[in-house]
Amino acid sequence: MGARVFISYSHVDEALRDELEVHLSMLKRQGLVDVWHDRRLLAGDHLDWTISKELDQADVILLLVSPHFLASDYCYKIEKGRALQRHQQGTARLISVILRPCDWTHTDLAQFLVTPKDGKPITQWPDRDEAFLDVTRQIRRAIEALDVAGEPKVVHDFIEAPGVEKMPETLAMPRSSNLRLKKEFSQADRDTFLFETFDYLARFFQGSLEELKARNEGIEARFRRIDGDCFTATIYRNGDKAAGGTIRVGGMFGGGITWLGDDSGQANTHNESLSVGHDDQKLFLSPIGMSFGGPGKDARLTQEGAAEYLWDLMIQGLQGQ
Numbered sequence: 001m002g003a004r005v006f007i008s009y010s011h012v013d014e015a016l017r018d019e020l021e022v023h024l025s026m027l028k029r030q031g032l033v034d035v036w037h038d039r040r041l042l043a044g045d046h047l048d049w050t051i052s053k054e055l056d057q058a059d060v061i062l063l064l065v066s067p068h069f070l071a072s073d074y075c076y077k078i079e080k081g082r083a084l085q086r087h088q089q090g091t092a093r094l095i096s097v098i099l100r101p102c103d104w105t106h107t108d109l110a111q112f113l114v115t116p117k118d119g120k121p122i123t124q125w126p127d128r129d130e131a132f133l134d135v136t137r138q139i140r141r142a143i144e145a146l147d148v149a150g151e152p153k154v155v156h157d158f159i160e161a162p163g164v165e166k167m168p169e170t171l172a173m174p175r176s177s178n179l180r181l182k183k184e185f186s187q188a189d190r191d192t193f194l195f196e197t198f199d200y201l202a203r204f205f206q207g208s209l210e211e212l213k214a215r216n217e218g219i220e221a222r223f224r225r226i227d228g229d230c231f232t233a234t235i236y237r238n239g240d241k242a243a244g245g246t247i248r249v250g251g252m253f254g255g256g257i258t259w260l261g262d263d264s265g266q267a268n269t270h271n272e273s274l275s276v277g278h279d280d281q282k283l284f285l286s287p288i289g290m291s292f293g294g295p296g297k298d299a300r301l302t303q304e305g306a307a308e309y310l311w312d313l314m315i316q317g318l319q320g321q
Contacts, residue, residue: 002030002031003034004034005034005061006036006037006061007020007036007064008062008080008083009063010066012068013066017064019128020062020064020097023129026136033143051079055079055083059143060093060142061094064097065096084108093145093146095138095142096115098120099121117134122135124304125305126299126305127295127305128305183280183281183282189283193283197274200307202231204307205307205310206223209223209235212315218237220235221236226246229249230247231246232246232247232263232265233314243314244261244262245313246262246263247260248267255275258270258274259271259272272287272313274286285300285302285305286298287299
């Protein structure tokens with residue numbers, strides 16, 4: 001039997017928990033983990049008693065940290081409290097997964113291992129798959145260090161729920177947490193995602209410029225909306241222009257978002273381009289890969305990841321990169 005892994009999370013973050021479980025698939029196939037969270041409760045189970053039992057039997061306890069996790073008394077006081085207690089006793093390994101930006105550094109979790117790397121929230125990584133892979137590797141290391149799961153299976157397990165015969169409605173039925181189906185995305189879906197991303201980028205750059213100015217002496221910043229499809233951002237240091245950028249939806253080829261490394265607002269040139277792609281579950285943004293040291297053309301960026309990537313392109317000169 002694999003290591004028992006307990007996941008504590010806010011239901012607001014259920015979609016991110018689902019993504020994490022997908023990334024744990026190889027650990028499941030190798031028989032190294034047996035994952036439990038409150039969606040595995042069965043009809044008739046006593047909520048508090050069952051959660052307490054699973055928490056006390058877990059070898060690894062994952063805390064999926066977000067603003068809603070910190071705001072939940074049950075997550076923060078009860079589940080986190082017991083997790084810390086068992087970690088300090090040496091009877092379980094605690095791993096905090098920072099899902100979204102929040103004030104976790106002022107909690108006692110800051111004293112222990114957090115993932116992904118450097119505590120950067122999952123939603124702020126340019127490629128969310130890379131963030132979850134980093135988390136998965138930390139979980140694998142923890143299981144190996146605990147030595148509770150045995151050797152990985154050579155013949156990998158089936159992990160999807162098998163078909164079951166219909167049971168009488170009066171009987172409670174267990175269910176799988178693996179209930180995702182392939183999604184289809186229309187051109188309207190892709191266009192909506194593209195323009196929503198552009199609007200998000202505009203808000204992100206405007207807010208980041210304001211915060212940059214507030215935090216750094218001698219910095220002035222300007223956000224300028226050229227039209228509905230274009231905006232520019234400019235940073236001044238001690239009165240001299242230090243950085244700038246132009247972001248446009250549509251661009252030269254009409255199907256994506258372009259980045260130009262100056263604030264001229266030109267429409268016929270760019271230094272980077274993002275196009276909308278999709279897999280069987282989500283829409284994402286793929287860079288063309290023109291920027292040296294960027295995430296690469298195979299990256300699958302979220303809106304947050306795309307914003308961080310383009311902001312990095314503009315500010316890296318100011319940071320001496």
